[in-house]
Amino acid sequence: MNLCAILLLLAFTTPSWGKEIEAFPALNLHNVNELKEATRVLEEELKLAARPQTYLLIDLGGSTIHIKSRGIGLHQIPIIAWSAESRENLKGIHRLVARPPVARRKIEPGAGVEQEPISLVDMPTDYVLSFSPSLSVTVVPSVSSDSLLQSAVLLGKVGWRNMKDWTSGFFTDRSSEPKSHLRLTLSVDHTQSLAWSLVDGMAVVIRRPTDK
Amino acid sequence: MGRIFLAISAVVLLLLLVVSTPTPSRVAPENSQSVQQPAVQDKADLRTLQARYKVLSKQLSQLMPNQPYILVDTARNRLYVKHQEQVVLDAIASTGSGTILDKPGEGNNRWIFDTPRGEFLVKSKLTNPTWIKPDWAFIEEGLAVPQNAADRAEQGVLGEYALGFGKGYFIHGTLYTRLLGKNVTHGCIRLNDSDLKGVYKLARVGTPIMIF
Numbered sequence: 001m002n003l004c005a006i007l008l009l010l011a012f013t014t015p016s017w018g019k020e021i022e023a024f025p026a027l028n029l030h031n032v033n034e035l036k037e038a039t040r041v042l043e044e045e046l047k048l049a050a051r052p053q054t055y056l057l058i059d060l061g062g063s064t065i066h067i068k069s070r071g072i073g074l075h076q077i078p079i080i081a082w083s084a085e086s087r088e089n090l091k092g093i094h095r096l097v098a099r100p101p102v103a104r105r106k107i108e109p110g111a112g113v114e115q116e117p118i119s120l121v122d123m124p125t126d127y128v129l130s131f132s133p134s135l136s137v138t139v140v141p142s143v144s145s146d147s148l149l150q151s152a153v154l155l156g157k158v159g160w161r162n163m164k165d166w167t168s169g170f171f172t173d174r175s176s177e178p179k180s181h182l183r184l185t186l187s188v189d190h191t192q193s194l195a196w197s198l199v200d201g202m203a204v205v206i207r208r209p210t211d212k
Numbered sequence: 213m214g215r216i217f218l219a220i221s222a223v224v225l226l227l228l229l230v231v232s233t234p235t236p237s238r239v240a241p242e243n244s245q246s247v248q249q250p251a252v253q254d255k256a257d258l259r260t261l262q263a264r265y266k267v268l269s270k271q272l273s274q275l276m277p278n279q280p281y282i283l284v285d286t287a288r289n290r291l292y293v294k295h296q297e298q299v300v301l302d303a304i305a306s307t308g309s310g311t312i313l314d315k316p317g318e319g320n321n322r323w324i325f326d327t328p329r330g331e332f333l334v335k336s337k338l339t340n341p342t343w344i345k346p347d348w349a350f351i352e353e354g355l356a357v358p359q360n361a362a363d364r365a366e367q368g369v370l371g372e373y374a375l376g377f378g379k380g381y382f383i384h385g386t387l388y389t390r391l392l393g394k395n396v397t398h399g400c401i402r403l404n405d406s407d408l409k410g411v412y413k414l415a416r417v418g419t420p421i422m423i424f
Binding site for chain 1: 254257258261262264265268269271272273275276277281283285286287297309310311312313314316324329330331332333351352353354355394395396420422423424
């Protein structure tokens with residue numbers, strides 16, 4: 001028996017790891033494609049978790065956005081639906097160019113009037129996040145709202161966004177710059193929660209689903 | 213005659229059987245090897261990937277703090293002290309208001325009263341801290357910024373303890389406990405007296421603070 005065989009034997013007879021947390025608990029450990037994707041994401045995440053920062057893990061397979069730091073899940077946002085253009089390009093680490101704009105209230109010195117603070121409800125509900133290298137993520141709210149009028153407004157906004165996306169795609173030369181595009185549908189509250197938690201320069205890693 | 217015919221038939225049948233039965237060398241055609249080899253290769257790939265996935269998961273776990281850490285949710289104004297997955301302390305906090313104040317005589321420069329997001333460390337632990345009022349505290353009230361440093365000191369407004377995490381930001385107490393749970397601060401994190409005492413006891417200099 002050569003050394004490699006002994007090492008292999010040792011590897012497979014070693015008891016399972018002690019207390020480490022399963023990175024993707026629902027992962028099918030017998031699916032080569034799922035494992036390949038999971039290990040790719042983990043390799044990327046390790047680079048991010050080694051530094052003091054918060055980052056995003058968009059888990060399309062698990063339909064969840066994770067806000068993380070040092071590998072710890074700080075907060076989770078469920079994804080209702082998603083779609084992607086050129087899924088194979090959704091790999092690597094991308095950094096947020098700018099967080100969505102927020103309408104901040106200005107304090108008038110000496111006015112003695114306490115300004116209303118900004119809160120989650122001040123956050124936008126549909127927005128486009130631009131990342132570098134080239135990736136754009138469109139976040140839209142789910143239109144399953146209680147109020148019919150509210151639904152109509154949201155539908156109008158989403159329709160307008162779609163039209164803008166289409167026209168910008170039509171008039172720009174896409175062949176010169178390969179651009180990945182991801183579209184996420186979240187609940188209204190969660191679109192605002194995500195906008196709140198974003199930081200300029202924030203890194204994102206995307207775990208793509210594999211065909212079973 | 214019949215016996216002879218039977219014997220000849222048996223011999224012919226036997227010969228036919230021998231001729232038509234494939235020899236062991238024929239049983240192992242080249243393509244059977246090519247069918248089995250990918251299966252073996254796939255198994256080896258799967259095992260390699262499984263081992264790689266476990267190693268990466270373990271490496272990620274090792275980046276997680278093995279001591280208690282502070283987690284701050286600025287959207288929902290909550291502070292937690294956690295040890296691994298366990299919540300050791302859960303407190304209602306007040307975090308940054310997100311309002312802005314112009315810096316007089318500095319053009320477009322302004323203060324933005326956000327609690328910083330990201331990962332920080334407890335850098336200092338103070339008892340009975342004195343608030344050294346920064347410029348904005350005077351400007352906000354419409355007062356002149358004092359020239360004498362002693363005029364900036366204010367006792368008793370930060371509670372019994374304060375934990376500094378850099379750039380003038382602290383976790384401290386408050387006189388305005390009715391505002392806990394709201395975004396009302398200038399970026400610091402306020403707690404009530406008992407929660408502040410708990411955090412002070414659990415945290416050390418070097419304890420990670422993760423804010424999102």
